[in-house]
Amino acid sequence: MEIVKSEIEVPEGWDVKRLDEITTIIVSNVDKKINENEIPVSLCNYKDVYDNHYINSKLNFMDGAAKKVEIEKFTLLKNDVIITKDSETKFDIANSSVVIEELKNVICGYHLAILRPIPNVLDGVYLMNVLKIKPVNNHFVKYAQGLTRFGLTIDAINRAKIPFPPFEEQQKIADILSKVDGQIQQTEEIIEKTEELKKGLMQKLLTKGIGHTRFKQTEVGEIPEEWEVVNLHEVSKVTDGSHYSPKTVKSNNLIATVKNMLDNTFDYQSCRTISDEEFEILKHQGNSPKIGDVLFSKDGTVGKTFVFNDKKELIVLSSIAIIRPNENLDSHFLSEVFKSHILLKQLDGLKSGTAIRRVVLKSLKKFKLILPKSIHEQKQIASILTGVDNQIQDDKLQLENLKQLKKGLMQDLLTGRVRVTV
Numbered sequence: 001m002e003i004v005k006s007e008i009e010v011p012e013g014w015d016v017k018r019l020d021e022i023t024t025i026i027v028s029n030v031d032k033k034i035n036e037n038e039i040p041v042s043l044c045n046y047k048d049v050y051d052n053h054y055i056n057s058k059l060n061f062m063d064g065a066a067k068k069v070e071i072e073k074f075t076l077l078k079n080d081v082i083i084t085k086d087s088e089t090k091f092d093i094a095n096s097s098v099v100i101e102e103l104k105n106v107i108c109g110y111h112l113a114i115l116r117p118i119p120n121v122l123d124g125v126y127l128m129n130v131l132k133i134k135p136v137n138n139h140f141v142k143y144a145q146g147l148t149r150f151g152l153t154i155d156a157i158n159r160a161k162i163p164f165p166p167f168e169e170q171q172k173i174a175d176i177l178s179k180v181d182g183q184i185q186q187t188e189e190i191i192e193k194t195e196e197l198k199k200g201l202m203q204k205l206l207t208k209g210i211g212h213t214r215f216k217q218t219e220v221g222e223i224p225e226e227w228e229v230v231n232l233h234e235v236s237k238v239t240d241g242s243h244y245s246p247k248t249v250k251s252n253n254l255i256a257t258v259k260n261m262l263d264n265t266f267d268y269q270s271c272r273t274i275s276d277e278e279f280e281i282l283k284h285q286g287n288s289p290k291i292g293d294v295l296f297s298k299d300g301t302v303g304k305t306f307v308f309n310d311k312k313e314l315i316v317l318s319s320i321a322i323i324r325p326n327e328n329l330d331s332h333f334l335s336e337v338f339k340s341h342i343l344l345k346q347l348d349g350l351k352s353g354t355a356i357r358r359v360v361l362k363s364l365k366k367f368k369l370i371l372p373k374s375i376h377e378q379k380q381i382a383s384i385l386t387g388v389d390n391q392i393q394d395d396k397l398q399l400e401n402l403k404q405l406k407k408g409l410m411q412d413l414l415t416g417r418v419r420v421t422v
Contacts, residue, residue, distance in 0.1 A: 008163055009415075010415070011416035013165070014166075016161050016164060019157060020158035020159070022121055022164070023081075023117050023127070024118075025114070025154060027112075028110060029110060030064070030070050030108065030109050031110045032064060032110070034065040038066055039071060040065055040105075041071060042103075042104075042105055043107060043109045044059075044061055044076060044108055044112075045061075046110075049082045049095060049112055050092070050095050053096075053128065054097060054098060054100045056101050074107040074114070077116065078099055078100065078101055078102050079116075079119075079123070080098070080099045080108075081114070081128050082096065082113070082115070083115060083157075086111040086151040087144075087151075088148075090140075090141050093144045093150055093152060094137060096128045096131040097128060098128035099124070100125070115157075120167060122167070125174035126414075129173075131162070133414050133415065139156075139159075139161070166422075169420060169422050172420045172422055173414065176409065176413065177410065180406045180409060187402060191396060194391055194392050194395065198388045198389070199341075201384065205384060207222070208223075208224065209224045210377060210381065212224035212226065220370060224372070226372065228371055228373060229370055232323070233365035236323050236324055236334070237324040238324075238364060240318045240322065241319065241321075242285065242287040242315060242318060243317075243318045244282070245317065246275070248274065249275050251274065253278075253279035254266075255273065255282075255315045255316070256271050256314050256315070256316050257316070257319050258299065261295070261320070263306065263393065265310055266312075266314065271314065288313055288314065290324070291311070292325070293307070294307055294322075294324075294338065296320065296323060298359040298361070298364060299357075301357075302357050302358065303339075328371075329375075332383075332386055333372075333379065336381070336382055337369065
């Protein structure tokens, strides 16, 4: 494939165009104020563009007002691309979205610019995507001006260059990328709905249990008659990690903090390593979790929790609590309780500190645990909730795979590295 040399390299049959050659650029000055004698409008504002690739009627636009001349100038049309003209950092400059349907009385707000493609010359969805690739985005980062807030001049927008394939090829590329975006959105919606389902199940199962018909009032509310309220230390050994911070040396001995905690394990690649001697000392002091322990982040980012099931040996520091359940408490049940509103409600009274949020170990030991006396029921509840967790994790993995697919497709299709058949 022959490459056409330019500031941006493109394949034979493509061109490189400045934005002012293929779009009309309109910078909005409509703010959020509603003044007398102005006409009511819906306002597409900065956050609408920053948070969404596609602008449509499903978005909850802000109520606003504008003069007649502003409405005529800044009303959004289908195929318009909107970019963030101003930002607190230069790396957030020129985030782009595209209007994908006819909107009624929606105008572009302040700190934004409309790039209106020439009909049948430039496809809006193609433009929205191509503005995100590095060779193009680097131009906006380079020419963003400011100290505490950055902005683009109209001239800087005009002079930005993009890879420019024939119109039919643009449309085909746009169609492929839009389909992947649709799959991404659908997966995000599934995750959101499943997370809402999980919240409802937690509320019901962790306070009402399975199949109970008789309930009693307790200090933490109504619970099944066969359940009890206990302090955490009554059914587990509650300790924290090492309060000593050993020197980092190159070895295979891992040491972890809250920053290394993921959803169900540690990010071992990011863990520090310490000497054999210090590792053995800290391990002997009980700072190493065992399989079945519940780990809970109590300093900094409070509330990360999971059951430790890894065969790797490591030391945890004092920001992580190690909770070792006895025979009356199921680890996975406790982990689910720690993810629920039950813990969060009590944490409001347990948190201390100002710059760093933390839960002291003494308070954590006194946590009021609503506990089914039957270990079998604990396991049943944990199994149901863990099953939903696993589904969410599978969907999140699918979402990440789709995002990586989109990233790869953008790199290939928007640079012409891979050509589409028209």
